Amino acid sequence: MKLFVSGRQAWVSIGVTLAGTLLFALLPLLLSPYGVRVGQLFVLAAGLAVAWTVLGGFSGYWSFGNAAFVGTGAFTAALLQLALPGWPAGSAFMVALVAAMLLNGLLALAIAWPILRLRGIYFAIAMLGVSQVCFELVSNIDSLRGALGVNLMDIVPRGVRPERFYYWALLLATLVIVLVAIAVRHSKLGYGLLAIREDEDTARMLGVPTTRYKMIAFVISAMLTAMMGVIYAHNLGYITANSVYRGDFNLNVIVYSLLGGMGTIIGPIIGAGIMTYVTQVLLGDLLDTHMFITGLLIAVLVLAAPNGLYGIYDNYRLRMRRRKQETQR
Amino acid sequence: MTAQSILSVQGVSRSFRGLKAVNEVSFEVPRGSICSLIGPNGAGKSTFFNLVTGYFAPDTGTITFEGRDITGFSPVQVAHLGVARAFQIAKPFPGMSVTENVRIGALFGRTGPRDVAAVTAQAMELAGLAELHDREARELTVGQLRRLEVARALAARPSLLLADEPCAGLNPTETAEMVTILRRIRDAGATIVLVEHDMPAVMEVSDTVLVLEAGCLIAQGKPEEIARDPRVIAAYLGTDE
Numbered sequence: 001m002k003l004f005v006s007g008r009q010a011w012v013s014i015g016v017t018l019a020g021t022l023l024f025a026l027l028p029l030l031l032s033p034y035g036v037r038v039g040q041l042f043v044l045a046a047g048l049a050v051a052w053t054v055l056g057g058f059s060g061y062w063s064f065g066n067a068a069f070v071g072t073g074a075f076t077a078a079l080l081q082l083a084l085p086g087w088p089a090g091s092a093f094m095v096a097l098v099a100a101m102l103l104n105g106l107l108a109l110a111i112a113w114p115i116l117r118l119r120g121i122y123f124a125i126a127m128l129g130v131s132q133v134c135f136e137l138v139s140n141i142d143s144l145r146g147a148l149g150v151n152l153m154d155i156v157p158r159g160v161r162p163e164r165f166y167y168w169a170l171l172l173a174t175l176v177i178v179l180v181a182i183a184v185r186h187s188k189l190g191y192g193l194l195a196i197r198e199d200e201d202t203a204r205m206l207g208v209p210t211t212r213y214k215m216i217a218f219v220i221s222a223m224l225t226a227m228m229g230v231i232y233a234h235n236l237g238y239i240t241a242n243s244v245y246r247g248d249f250n251l252n253v254i255v256y257s258l259l260g261g262m263g264t265i266i267g268p269i270i271g272a273g274i275m276t277y278v279t280q281v282l283l284g285d286l287l288d289t290h291m292f293i294t295g296l297l298i299a300v301l302v303l304a305a306p307n308g309l310y311g312i313y314d315n316y317r318l319r320m321r322r323r324k325q326e327t328q329r
Numbered sequence: 330m331t332a333q334s335i336l337s338v339q340g341v342s343r344s345f346r347g348l349k350a351v352n353e354v355s356f357e358v359p360r361g362s363i364c365s366l367i368g369p370n371g372a373g374k375s376t377f378f379n380l381v382t383g384y385f386a387p388d389t390g391t392i393t394f395e396g397r398d399i400t401g402f403s404p405v406q407v408a409h410l411g412v413a414r415a416f417q418i419a420k421p422f423p424g425m426s427v428t429e430n431v432r433i434g435a436l437f438g439r440t441g442p443r444d445v446a447a448v449t450a451q452a453m454e455l456a457g458l459a460e461l462h463d464r465e466a467r468e469l470t471v472g473q474l475r476r477l478e479v480a481r482a483l484a485a486r487p488s489l490l491l492a493d494e495p496c497a498g499l500n501p502t503e504t505a506e507m508v509t510i511l512r513r514i515r516d517a518g519a520t521i522v523l524v525e526h527d528m529p530a531v532m533e534v535s536d537t538v539l540v541l542e543a544g545c546l547i548a549q550g551k552p553e554e555i556a557r558d559p560r561v562i563a564a565y566l567g568t569d570e
Contacts, residue, residue, distance in 0.1 A: 188436050195433050198422035207408035207437035
């Protein structure tokens with residue numbers, strides 16, 4: 001069995017990813033602690049956005065509720081660690097991480113059955129509902145401690161600056177997410193998901209097992225998002241339902257793809273980079289107006305480049321090729 | 330069902346809100362032939378395709394494909410058994426290249442995972458698309474889209490291809506190309522059921538012709554017999570009565 005359908009493209013993408021990650025891994029050595037914190041925000045945003053893309057970008061099923069998996073992942077890890085007192089931090093973290101990923105995979109599987117039958121905007125709205133329900137449950141059931149908050153174990157090794165450690169931890173998680181996304185994209189599963197996005201009925205007619213593929217992508221996306229959620233929770237150190245079931249996570253992951261290029265893997269990474277830079281660095285001092293300017297910027301970009309920045313490049317590439325073909329004739 | 334027929338339809342009916350779209354239709358399609366289904370608009374040709382591919386289940390009757398009763402099978406099950414369909418309104422995936430479109434046909438058809446690349450290339454060659462392999466589907470002309478539709482269906486390695494008006498809207502040159510392509514597909518071993526309005530193309534390419542009118546099968550035979558059949562002429566041109 002061949003690993004990838006489009007092997008050459010897959011290996012090129014993997015090479016670029018590894019090289020890029022290596023570059024980003026060296027950044028904290030050059031940046032101020034503040035710069036490293038901005039870097040954390042970027043890497044977190046990129047990881048969450050690529051995890052979202054595995055379902056939303058590839059198959060066109062936009063989830064407006066991925067915060068459900070960030071929050072549920074974070075709380076699974078936090079509550080499990082409370083139940084494992086006296087464990088060494090490293091192994092408690094690993095157990096909690098694996099448990100959070102499995103639980104969120106099961107959660108996705110359970111809600112996939114009713115929800116993934118809904119197409120387009122109905123699925124998006126249903127996911128928004130799911131994230132709200134999860135938030136309310138964790139907030140209002142006392143034993144889940146969403147309102148009170150939970151402390152997480154300190155997992156930073158001695159001698160490493162915490163901001164650097166979490167930057168690298170988030171970067172490593174994002175690397176895993178991007179590699180999984182590349183593997184999905186260039187496998188049979190990925191081609192099936194793209195066919196679903198383009199035309200679900202035609203895909204079904206060609207023999208794509210649409211229901212099963214959507215479920216698999218949803219479960220993968222949920223597990224990867226939960227992995228990010230666990231590390232993010234440790235980075236915060238103390239979490240409440242409000243700090244992890246964040247409504248802006250729901251929206252931002254989509255905005256990043258819209259800006260960078262929907263359905264691609266590089267798109268959400270570019271989008272996350274631009275948005276983090278604009279909101280944290282360029283407009284960081286304009287506390288009163290930065291949300292307004294950010295909103296305006298998104299509106300302009302979406303109007304001017306509906307397929308994102310990658311879309312602009314793609315159109316340019318197509319035009320150049322057509323011109324070359326015409327001159328050859 | 331005789332040994333040589335690949336598709337056998339026995340007493341199949343399907344109504345929509347009391348209107349009989351297909352009414353007690355029975356016929357056999359010989360393996361390795363091109364069998365055309367003709368008839369005026371609304372005669373039930375498209376409904377018939379939807380019944381065979383599992384989009385609708387027939388109210389009564391049985392559909393047998395390669396000796397297996399497939400009545401009531403889902404579209405995915407039917408596709409996996411080796412029935413492919415090329416739509417009248419070509420439905421390629423617009424944002425994908427020609428190669429990617431055809432590759433999806435191969436990936437989810439009956440091709441082994443190792444042969445996907447070879448089958449994809451072969452189907453594009455057969456449909457005359459090899460030169461256009463890296464074009465995006467949204468850049469193609471109507472004639473090219475129609476050939477892409479056929480190539481994608483073909484990449485699934487079907488033993489039965491249902492082609493829904495592959496020549497509609499094509500100019501004479503493109504129609505002649507399509508006829509050649511259909512012949513090549515048959516010569517490569519597949520059976521084709523063709524729904525087509527372009528009568529010169531039907532007469533040229535068909536081994537047998539079936540005529541539907543108002544959901545009923547009114548005639549079947551070789552193309553030259555059908556062209557002389559008074560009931561068929563009446564169905565198409567009307568009568569003096």
